Amino acid sequence: MRDVLLAARLVFAKDVAIELRTREVVVSTALFAVLVAVLASLSFFVDELEARAIAPGVLWIAIAFSGVLASGRSFARERENDAMRGLLHAPIPPAGIFLGKALSTLCFLAIVEAILLPLVALLYRVDLTHVLFPTLMILALGTLGQVLAGTLFGAMTVRTGARDLTVSVVVFPLIAPALLAGVVATREIFGGAGLAESLSWAKILLAYDLVVGAAGILMFGPLVRE
Amino acid sequence: MLDFDRVEARGLVKTYGSTLALGGVDLALRSGTVTVIEGPNGAGKSTLLAILTLLARPTRGTLRFGDYDALELGAELRGTIGVLSHASFSYPDLTANENLLLAARLYRVPSPEKRIAVLRDRFEIGSFGDRPVRTYSRGQLQRVAIARALVHQPRLLLLDEPSTGLDAHSTRRLVGVVEDEKTRGAIVVVVTHDAELAASVADARVAIVRGRIAEAA
Numbered sequence: 001m002r003d004v005l006l007a008a009r010l011v012f013a014k015d016v017a018i019e020l021r022t023r024e025v026v027v028s029t030a031l032f033a034v035l036v037a038v039l040a041s042l043s044f045f046v047d048e049l050e051a052r053a054i055a056p057g058v059l060w061i062a063i064a065f066s067g068v069l070a071s072g073r074s075f076a077r078e079r080e081n082d083a084m085r086g087l088l089h090a091p092i093p094p095a096g097i098f099l100g101k102a103l104s105t106l107c108f109l110a111i112v113e114a115i116l117l118p119l120v121a122l123l124y125r126v127d128l129t130h131v132l133f134p135t136l137m138i139l140a141l142g143t144l145g146q147v148l149a150g151t152l153f154g155a156m157t158v159r160t161g162a163r164d165l166t167v168s169v170v171v172f173p174l175i176a177p178a179l180l181a182g183v184v185a186t187r188e189i190f191g192g193a194g195l196a197e198s199l200s201w202a203k204i205l206l207a208y209d210l211v212v213g214a215a216g217i218l219m220f221g222p223l224v225r226e
Numbered sequence: 227m228l229d230f231d232r233v234e235a236r237g238l239v240k241t242y243g244s245t246l247a248l249g250g251v252d253l254a255l256r257s258g259t260v261t262v263i264e265g266p267n268g269a270g271k272s273t274l275l276a277i278l279t280l281l282a283r284p285t286r287g288t289l290r291f292g293d294y295d296a297l298e299l300g301a302e303l304r305g306t307i308g309v310l311s312h313a314s315f316s317y318p319d320l321t322a323n324e325n326l327l328l329a330a331r332l333y334r335v336p337s338p339e340k341r342i343a344v345l346r347d348r349f350e351i352g353s354f355g356d357r358p359v360r361t362y363s364r365g366q367l368q369r370v371a372i373a374r375a376l377v378h379q380p381r382l383l384l385l386d387e388p389s390t391g392l393d394a395h396s397t398r399r400l401v402g403v404v405e406d407e408k409t410r411g412a413i414v415v416v417v418t419h420d421a422e423l424a425a426s427v428a429d430a431r432v433a434i435v436r437g438r439i440a441e442a443a
Contacts, residue, residue, distance in 0.1 A: 086315025090332035091305035
């Protein structure tokens with residue numbers, strides 16, 4: 001366990017150091033997410049009530065595509081100079097690489113969501129003051145699940161030439177449960193659902209996160225090695 | 227660190243589905259010797275190397291590093307292996323110093339900064355070590371790749387087509403590194419198509435054809 005955490009810390013620190021120098025993942029995904037939110041608001045806005053109903057879908061579509069973009073970019077760095085192979089040669093558990101990459105992508109997406117959520121609230125007339133805690137809880141759990149799935153199958157893109165096919169055939173169906181639960185939970189929260197109802201959705205997302213996280217820890221090594 | 231002075235492979239077989247990549251390879255490697263593995267494309271050299279790096283498991287056969295069962299120990303023994311390939315394994319947006327520090331920490335090198343200072347001097351990386359790797363020439367990149375492969379003073383050094391894309395000067399430096407590592411007592415394996423490189427470093431030569439050892443000298 002200590003080895004896994006040590007490896008995760010090193011991989012996370014490395015990804016953050018690269019991002020601080022290039023700002024590539026955060027800037028590209030944030031721009032994309034903002035574009036989705038703004039274009040959808042121009043296209044779909046009817047009145048305040050309609051707008052509030054559309055907001056959860058726009059929010060999660062932006063997060064889903066940004067997440068895939070962020071994972072893809074993160075693993076593109078591992079393809080250059082065959083850097084992932086360099087990591088695999090080291091005496092560290094592959095689970096540590098998986099957790100480190102997932103954690104760094106989660107941090108980058110959290111920054112994007114810190115911009116996206118207030119923007120969606122502004123464009124779609126959602127008052128976040130009374131629903132901020134449950135919204136953040138659902139957002140955190142839903143994003144974590146997507147990042148774990150994206151990291152697990154992002155690893156496949158290091159070794160396969162059919163990267164876009166991997167994303168459309170494997171990643172999108174795999175993140176669908178988190179996406180659906182996230183959209184419905186956010187819709188209920190924006191519609192005035194209480195904390196108890198939010199918690200039931202949170203439990204579903206937590207279960208999804210645990211399953212995908214466990215699968216990632218177990219499968220990452222075999223997926224990237226041979 | 228686990229230590230050993232020989233590597234012995236017995237009856238290594240590797241299949242991918244119905245394709246036979248290795249058909250029963252026996253290999254004995256000794257400390258302080260350089261073994262060159264040659265063969266045409268698709269002969270199974272890369273598969274053999276992947277098994278020696280412990281990133282791939284053979285379908286059948288045994289692999290021992292000294293008294294250790296390499297297929298059982300896996301991760302622990304990877305810390306004793308250094309790999310130099312035509313790819314540098316470096317992150318282009320990090321500097322050479324940052325890449326070497328990362329490698330030293332991944333391999334749990336004691337006093338990583340001191341070790342990197344030694345490697346910087348040995349491979350004359352100091353003048354460009356603070357620039358991102360993306361800006362390096364092929365020769366500079368190779369120096370970083372060599373330093374990275376040696377950061378943990380590996381017992382087994384595997385070189386996979388190391389002279390690809392190098393000029394004569396860089397190839398001479400590479401030959402010097404192989405000689406130095408041999409003198410240090412490392413077990414050195416070079417997989418190459420480069421006949422000149424093979425002739426200049428080999429103590430033993432092994433030819434692989436269609437997954438089998440065709441010739442050993």
